[in-house]
Amino acid sequence: MTTTSTPHRDSAGFRAESLRIGGERVRRERTLDVFNPYTNERVGAVPLASVDDVREAFRIGHAYRSMLSRYERASILQRACALLRARADEGAAIITMESGLCRKDALYEIGRVADVLTFGATEALRDDGQVFSCDLTAHGKKRKVITLREPLLGVITAITPFNHPMNQVAHKVVPSIATNNRMVLKPSEKVPLSAFYLADILYEAGLPPEMFQVVTGDPREIADELITNAQVDLVTFTGGVAIGKYIAAKAGYRRIVLELGGNDPLIVMEDADLDRASDLAVQGSYKNSGQRCTAVKRMLVHKDVASEFTQRVVEKTKRWKHGDPADANNDMGTVIDEAAARRFELLVEEAVAQGARLLVGNRREGALYSPTVLDNVRPEMTVVREETFGPVSPIIRFGSIDEAIAISNGTAYGLSSGICTDRMDYATRFANELKVGTVNVWEVPGYRIELTPFGGIKDSGLGYKEGVQEAIKSFTNGKTFTMPWG
Template sequence: MSDVLESPCFREEALRIGGEQVHTGRRFDVLNPYNGERVGSVAMASVEDVRRAMDIAQAYQPRLTRYERSAILNRAAALLRERTEAGSDLITAESGLSKKDSVYEIGRVADVLNFGANEALRDDGQVFSCDLTPHGKRRKVITTREPLLGVITAITPFNHPMNQVAHKVVPSVATNNRMVLKPSEKVPLSAYWFADLLYEAGLPPEMLQVVSGDPREIADELITNPHVDLITFTGGVAIGKYIAAKAGYKRLVLELGGNDPLIVMDDADLDKASDLAVQGSYKNSGQRCTAVKRMLVHQKVLADFTERVVAKTRAWTYGDPMDRRNEMGTVIDEAAAAHFQRVVDDAVVQGARLLVGNRRDGALYSPTVLDRVRPEMTVVREETFGPVSPIIGFKDIDEAIRLSNGTAFGLSSGICTNRFDDAARFARELKVGSVNLWEVPGYRIELTPFGGIKDSGLGYKEGVQEAIKSFTNCKTFSMPW
């Protein structure tokens, strides 16, 4: 590694176990995808390290009041907003995401913290009267939510280095749970930085421990450890199904891939629709499960829409992610960029037409548009987790719905039409978790339910409110009334 430059913001990280920073005998490097600089060096956990973290978590019984949990989360949000530049610099350095995207991500993380703080104050118990039928009694049933008996394992991906972590950690804190987090080995620095922020805000360290390392070595222990009650995972379908098969009798929240369409009907405002198309395709370098992966366009407006998308794609600036003039930085690494290039090349060989893009320089991959694409091509049949825009024509709404539902995924969708009858039919018939009218497929706020069906997940939702439900046990208490 002698010829690898070290970043000025280099960080040497240790595991966070039981309130201690644990340095192990093994380490791995985190490299900047854009310039190859060594951004950090991170301790590698062993199976024994994971077991120790689990034992500490299981032995600790949180006693924080609702007010105390809310105060910790609000304090962390305030600290984060004060340190926006430092946090976004770290995200950009380890992931290659543009500064525009990383600053936006910091804002989202702060929202998660504030929403979690609000929910910690809200008692969502219910009261049921029991004298509702002829054989009922004069009683009431009251419901309460309690933390899990065991530990939560959280495993997060690379594409939103801090926000994916926040969406698992914050509901855990809000509900007085204990979590052991394993962030992606590609972007672990943001997770450690976020954990330290929470400790500074007053979080007992036993409630959140962080381990990093080779998933081939430690993942099975994180999944099968007897202290684990729930596993929350965001990532690829194959790994999600492996977790489901391996976990046994444990609660699972699996947020997996997507193949999300933007559907453009013949009455759509094409300028607005093409804006949504490029934003949905290229924000976050296209590395979102909810990115626009397919553009399904009515044949009557296909040529006009395609022309607009190509023009706006050519104008989408990309390059050095620290340059605030660039809309897009790199993808996560050179291997990912090379994969996108191969998939597009294969589509062209099969008859697709490359209209713009498909240029690669290391981990830099240009925004790319293809038309004359067929549904069976890999570029649309499988999830292309990058800035690639395949355009497919359709003749009527029946075909649009059939094309949209014709994949193994069912995460989200965006609809561009001004006809309410068509919008209502899409809402009813698309087999996805979210349908957004006149928005990108991924639109939501951090509070609202989010998740998919089919290969996109088990149907359990994320979003602060829904995660709180998943992370708690519901207990009923009844009394004479």
């Protein structure tokens, strides 16, 4: 974290931001700099909120009661979607300049955010209540039970990570709007500009500003207030395991939704189409610079096909263009910062020292880190035992489906998986026996649409799901209403 006291070259598109509290743009003397990981230019500065700023946001949010109809909520989300699509190039440029994600990935993310807005609008219109007849047994009566979903009494705290600067925010705020809740967001201090951009689009679309406020700052100063404030009913967090467990220990008697890390395998069986499987391997490893909780973190490959599969992965990795994130021809930009790139470099060097073979990559220049393939990796090596959150493809060989399942389940994580096989007996065993939240056959571990349930178990989360429909359930209180009938 760097403050503006350090001189630095500013970019042409420099953005000086303000807190969004109660419809006001609030400036503070202390600010936090945001840097382009590729150019090292200062691309923005955001205020360092105080604890009092956070408390004021909660006070405003808690005092506000939204009376927006379903139609009005849906209309706001639909208008926001139209505005974002019309400004896709501008929004993508902000994502790229603050995160180092390549132009292709940034534009894809804008499309995903638009999908979240669309699904949120649809769900806002859906009456999700149920009706139960009570005369079903000898003890029943002629009554009906009707279920309702209502917004929370308190405010939602949302804390988002750096890897999808805008889409992670959308997955928090859109279900909140769809359910008439009030939310205070603290985006990652590394990529806050995208969050402010989306907030302004939502305000322009007609969202009452009390329903969504944005504060930026030093987590060491404001995190505890975000978690423990008496006016907070729910904390929803996406990020690292250590911070997630800290939140769980600190939150007390309030709901928490944690979407944490992953160590996701792509499992390639001996019957797999290796060209198709290697395509998935490369895309799953390097899209978004490998910075996805659902990226391919481990390639588990049957020994009978491992050599040919590995050769194909190496060939396709060499063709994966990486470099300047703003170059529309590049397939990959930088990772989030130089410290992250240096960590990947050291993890690969450690694995090589322990017997792994470096086949391509492990070249670093600042935050630019090349796509990397490692063969002869063993499950106990740090590069696959822990979550390597970058463009590294470690290949582990196995001899049977029993061994593949054991290796896959042999980590602390349980988020997602991808399976390459045409055998139904294999597919059903993986579906039943992998200890993860998602099993995708002939897809990367990260495949989903923005509507569907998403989340993990073990150190990947508490089992609560994201995705628009499931988040709406988490963000509401259930109520039953009964009345005489007939």
